[in-house]
Amino acid sequence: MAPQNVEPLPSNEGAPVLGKKVKGPNGEALGLVVDVLVDPNGQPRAAVIDFGGFLGVGSRKIAIDWKALDFTSLGRAGTIELGLSRAQIAAAPEYKPGPPGAVVVTAPPAPAPPVDTHK
Amino acid sequence: MSAVVAKSKPARDETALASRGLDGLNLFVANIQTGFGPFISVYLTTQGWTQTAIGTALSLGTIAAMASQIPAGALVDAIRNKTAVAFASILAFSASALLLAIRPTALWVYAAEVLHGFSSCTLGPAIAAMSLILVGPAMLGRRVGRNARFSSIGNGIGAALMGACGYYVSERAVFFLTAVVTLPAIASLLPLARLSEATPPSSSGRHPAQTRAPISSLLRNRALVIFALCAMLFTLGNSAMLPLAGNTLTKEAGNFASLLIAGCIIVPQLVVAAISPTIGELAEQRGRRLVLVIGFCTLPIRGVLFATLDSPAALVLIQALDGIAGACVGILVPLVASDIAGRSGRYNLSMGFIGLAIGVGATVSTTLAGWIADRFGTPAAYGSLALVGLLALLLAIGAMPETRPSPTA
Numbered sequence: 213m214a215p216q217n218v219e220p221l222p223s224n225e226g227a228p229v230l231g232k233k234v235k236g237p238n239g240e241a242l243g244l245v246v247d248v249l250v251d252p253n254g255q256p257r258a259a260v261i262d263f264g265g266f267l268g269v270g271s272r273k274i275a276i277d278w279k280a281l282d283f284t285s286l287g288r289a290g291t292i293e294l295g296l297s298r299a300q301i302a303a304a305p306e307y308k309p310g311p312p313g314a315v316v317v318t319a320p321p322a323p324a325p326p327v328d329t330h331k
Numbered sequence: 332m333s334a335v336v337a338k339s340k341p342a343r344d345e346t347a348l349a350s351r352g353l354d355g356l357n358l359f360v361a362n363i364q365t366g367f368g369p370f371i372s373v374y375l376t377t378q379g380w381t382q383t384a385i386g387t388a389l390s391l392g393t394i395a396a397m398a399s400q401i402p403a404g405a406l407v408d409a410i411r412n413k414t415a416v417a418f419a420s421i422l423a424f425s426a427s428a429l430l431l432a433i434r435p436t437a438l439w440v441y442a443a444e445v446l447h448g449f450s451s452c453t454l455g456p457a458i459a460a461m462s463l464i465l466v467g468p469a470m471l472g473r474r475v476g477r478n479a480r481f482s483s484i485g486n487g488i489g490a491a492l493m494g495a496c497g498y499y500v501s502e503r504a505v506f507f508l509t510a511v512v513t514l515p516a517i518a519s520l521l522p523l524a525r526l527s528e529a530t531p532p533s534s535s536g537r538h539p540a541q542t543r544a545p546i547s548s549l550l551r552n553r554a555l556v557i558f559a560l561c562a563m564l565f566t567l568g569n570s571a572m573l574p575l576a577g578n579t580l581t582k583e584a585g586n587f588a589s590l591l592i593a594g595c596i597i598v599p600q601l602v603v604a605a606i607s608p609t610i611g612e613l614a615e616q617r618g619r620r621l622v623l624v625i626g627f628c629t630l631p632i633r634g635v636l637f638a639t640l641d642s643p644a645a646l647v648l649i650q651a652l653d654g655i656a657g658a659c660v661g662i663l664v665p666l667v668a669s670d671i672a673g674r675s676g677r678y679n680l681s682m683g684f685i686g687l688a689i690g691v692g693a694t695v696s697t698t699l700a701g702w703i704a705d706r707f708g709t710p711a712a713y714g715s716l717a718l719v720g721l722l723a724l725l726l727a728i729g730a731m732p733e734t735r736p737s738p739t740a
Contacts, residue, residue: 231379241498244376262376263581266592267490268369270577302582 224287233291234261234281242294242301249275249314258316259292260307273307280319295319348522349465355519356417356458357478359512361485363424366493366509367447371431374502378435388440395448397690403452404683407460408543408676414524416457418517423450425513432506452686456679459665461523468673468736472666476611479661483603490596543676555671555681557730558663559688561623561723565660566692568630568719571700573653575712576637576646578704584643594647602654603661610658611666618735619667620727626659627724634717638710664689670734 234242247260258275265271282293296317304317375385407416427443427450434440458478466474489512497505549555576595581588614622629652636649664685672681696716704712 228379230381231377233377244373246376246382264373265577265581266589267365267494267596268372269573269596270581270588270592272578272581298588302584302588 227283227287227290229259229283229286229292232286234259234276234294235291236297237293237295240298242298245292246273248278249316258314260314261294263298263301274301274304275307275314275316276301277316277318280317345522345525346465349525352519352522353458353462353465353474354477354481356516356523357481358485358488359516359519360421360454360458361482362489362492362512363421363428363509363516364451365486365489366428366505366512367424370493370497370502370505371444373497374431374505375435375440377502380435384437388437388444391441392444392448393690393694395445396451397687397694399449399452400683400687400690401680402683403449404456404680404686405546407453407456407679413457413460413464414520416453417461417523418520420450420454420457421513421516421520423447424454424516425510428506428510428513432503432510435503452683455686456682459668459682460679462665463669463673463678465523468669470615471669472611472615472662473608474611475662475665476608476614476658478665479607479611479658480604482661483600483607483657487597487600487604490593544672546677546680548675549672549677549681549684552671554667554732554734555684557726557732558667558671558734559685561627561727561731562660562664562685563688563692564719564723564726565627565630565656566689567696567699568634568716568723569653569656570693570696571712572633572637572716573650574697575700575704575709575716576650579641579709580643580646583641587643591643591647595650598647598650599654599657602651603658606655607658607662611662614662614666614735618733619663619670620731620733622659623663623727623731624724626656626663627720627727629653629656630720631717631724634713634720638713638717667734670736 229245229248232245234245236242243261243263245259246262248256249258249260251257256278258278259281260273260275262271262273276294276296280294280296282295284293286292296319300320301317305315307314372385372389375388376382380388407413410416423446427447430439430443430446459475462474462478463471493505493508496508573595577592580591580595584591610622633649633652633656636652637646640646640649665682668678668681668685672678700712700716703715
């Protein structure tokens with residue numbers, strides 16, 4: 213039998229993302245990560261987020277640019293931050309798997325003014 | 332003589348108590364069913380389930396529910412004590428809610444889904460059968476009207492309660508809460524336990540086992556087959572309307588989308604709660620056909636309004652029509668089944684047959700509407716659903732016989 217190669221991966225360096233809550237700029241719950249789109253190198257390009265409606269009615273899956281997501285509190289609090297408001301996401305087309313591919317919502321070109329995130 | 336008077340008063344109290352028990356049962360069961368509905372998908376997502384796996388689990392539940400309709404109906408017919416059936420069904424709900432809460436892994440979730448699907452199919456007919464035993468065929472219209480009122484109140488309270496629980500506590504807590512709500516549902520059965528054991532021998536000396544009609548005679552019953560077909564077409568046109576409206580709202584209404592979708596869900600419940608007793612009365616006084624036609628009329632109208640109006644406020648108001656249709660169909664299913672098979676010992680099997688037809692309609696509806704909406708746009712999807720609704724209406728007008736027993740019978 214081949215030897216098993218193992219190395220430790222601390223939780224703050226590798227955290228699960230499927231099913232994790234995505235929060236908006238004001239800390240409001242936006243939806244859950246249901247899938248990750250990766251390029252041929254295996255690098256994540258977008259997260260598919262299910263923006264739940266009300267009691268399952270009107271829920272939509274939207275692909276969000278991986279770079280628009282902030283994972284710093286994922287390992288600690290289990291949540292992912294997104295700098296887009298509900299209104300900015302609402303207009304996006306729904307994510308459909310398969311060709312020709314997804315339309316990905318990106319962060320606004322101008323970075324948001326720094327907010328005091330004192331915790 | 333005095334002994335009869337002395338006996339009849341507690342009997343009347345007991346009936347009143349049983350009636351209140353049935354009210355509570357309808358209310359709490361609707362509460363429980365809200366817990367099993369939309370929350371499972373969100374809960375399993377938070378547990379790291381993939382969308383494919385969730386789809387598999389939910390489909391399994393749907394298939395189990397559809398496959399159980401007819402066998403479950405036959406089973407409920409064969410068991411004389413309907414309260415015991417209701418008790419066992421609610422216990423199965425408790426078990427599947429706890430399974431979901433404690434063991435959200437594939438095998439246990441599948442087991443919970445199948446258990447819930449099957450016991451839903453025994454509970455619905457059992458409640459209808461208890462209603463029939465409690466009030467008799469002549470008063471059943473009023474009673475099922477009352478059942479529908481309490482169910483829709485239960486749906487509304489359930490949505491608020493479970494929604495708040497999911498938001499403020501956790502998705503998992505919803506299923507613990509659902510399990511807790513099975514306790515008052517079981518308590519509601521207490522006054523019914525004595526009644527359903529006491530009544531059948533006094534109301535009629537029949538033994539269902541001896542007079543039960545052969546199953547094949549049900550399928551040859553024109554009224555039942557046409558009613559089931561009507562119910563299937565109606566559901567095919569109806570089920571996908573709310574999800575389509577919900578999609579429109581999430582796109583158009585931005586920040587208020589959730590609030591408006593909540594309105595779209597709650598408005599019909601309020602309408603059902605308000606008008607159900609009147610509709611039940613109407614079915615008794617003026618016949619089932621009229622109620623069926625009123626209910627079915629609303630569907631093509633709603634489809635056309637949805638297709639042409641897209642102001643969010645208008646969508647919420649149009650949903651009132653859904654309440655009218657919901658009240659009419661909800662009342663007619665147990666009532667028409669009782670008209671047709673109430674005396675044949677096949678009442679619950681008939682309910683199962685209609686339930687299966689409705690299940691097929693609901694399953695096809697969302698898939699079909701989604702496919703049409705993707706290719707031809709949402710208005711085309713509304714139009715197609717309206718057309719199916721029109722077909723249901725025409726079938727009801729053209730072929731559905733009046734099943735109300737003549738007053739002399």
